Amino acid sequence: MRRDSLLYMIRRKLQVVASYVFPDWFLSKVYSKVILGRGVDLNNPQTFNEKIQWLKIYKFPKNPLVIQCADKYRVKEYLDEKSLRDREVPLLGVWEKTEDIPWEALPNSFVLKCNHGCAYNIVVRNKKLVNRAEIYTQLEEWLEEDFGRYNVEPHYSQIKKHLILCEEFLGDKITDYKFFCFNGSPKFMYVSIDLIHDREAEIGFFNLDGSKMPMKRDDYKDLESIRLPPLYDRMLSDAKRLCEGFEFVRVDFFVLPRGYYFAEMTFTPGGGMIPFNPPEYDYKVGHLLEILK
Numbered sequence: 239m240r241r242d243s244l245l246y247m248i249r250r251k252l253q254v255v256a257s258y259v260f261p262d263w264f265l266s267k268v269y270s271k272v273i274l275g276r277g278v279d280l281n282n283p284q285t286f287n288e289k290i291q292w293l294k295i296y297k298f299p300k301n302p303l304v305i306q307c308a309d310k311y312r313v314k315e316y317l318d319e320k321s322l323r324d325r326e327v328p329l330l331g332v333w334e335k336t337e338d339i340p341w342e343a344l345p346n347s348f349v350l351k352c353n354h355g356c357a358y359n360i361v362v363r364n365k366k367l368v369n370r371a372e373i374y375t376q377l378e379e380w381l382e383e384d385f386g387r388y389n390v391e392p393h394y395s396q397i398k399k400h401l402i403l404c405e406e407f408l409g410d411k412i413t414d415y416k417f418f419c420f421n422g423s424p425k426f427m428y429v430s431i432d433l434i435h436d437r438e439a440e441i442g443f444f445n446l447d448g449s450k451m452p453m454k455r456d457d458y459k460d461l462e463s464i465r466l467p468p469l470y471d472r473m474l475s476d477a478k479r480l481c482e483g484f485e486f487v488r489v490d491f492f493v494l495p496r497g498y499y500f501a502e503m504t505f506t507p508g509g510g511m512i513p514f515n516p517p518e519y520d521y522k523v524g525h526l527l528e529i530l531k
Contacts, residue, residue, distance in 0.1 A: 316480075
């Protein structure tokens, strides 16, 4: 569903209203039923989706480090602690309000994003060809949103300071390596090519040795094979350092011909509502995750 569609905007408004009326556990069951065709067992979670739903309701919102690392600005402090600050995408600026952005001083190409949710990104390839007022209006709308209320991801609601970040534009030919890490150890990865263009993207699940997994997403063209990049072992080592101490986290990197950059840490991929294909992989992947009640 397009983010600028009327149906999408109505759905988001209804989700916010519902978040004030119904408890998180109830909305998780309802949303899972709508998206996956089945509810979730939060009393005895077995599948990956059920365990992520349990963690996002009962544990992640109480974990200060999860909240910090979900924040796309404060995660930089965590990279510092892990001696990985040099893996960051170069930061051009950070502001609380759009009127503070020094537009004329920015380079011709850059990326604007907000720190407190997902998909709050605007890629500016040529600032002479974009409508600055429209961009500022969009950023201001995002700054007012409580992302955690949309798909029951309350750890995002704990990010109180909403900011605008400006990062260097890395180019269009980017490959994303997303490591699924369970109890402090990467187990497999999700690789996407050309995700910045979304509809043309190819996406595939792979074992850590680069071999294909029999699991796919039906909403994108299946990526059938990959050639591991030259610095892959170093990137995997970085993922291991970053996921230490977390029951689950997905550690993401941008891979370019010249190297790689840290992208983000995601604790609730798909909001815990990933439509696994084949469906039994929801259970197989779930067995990799031990949640400590």
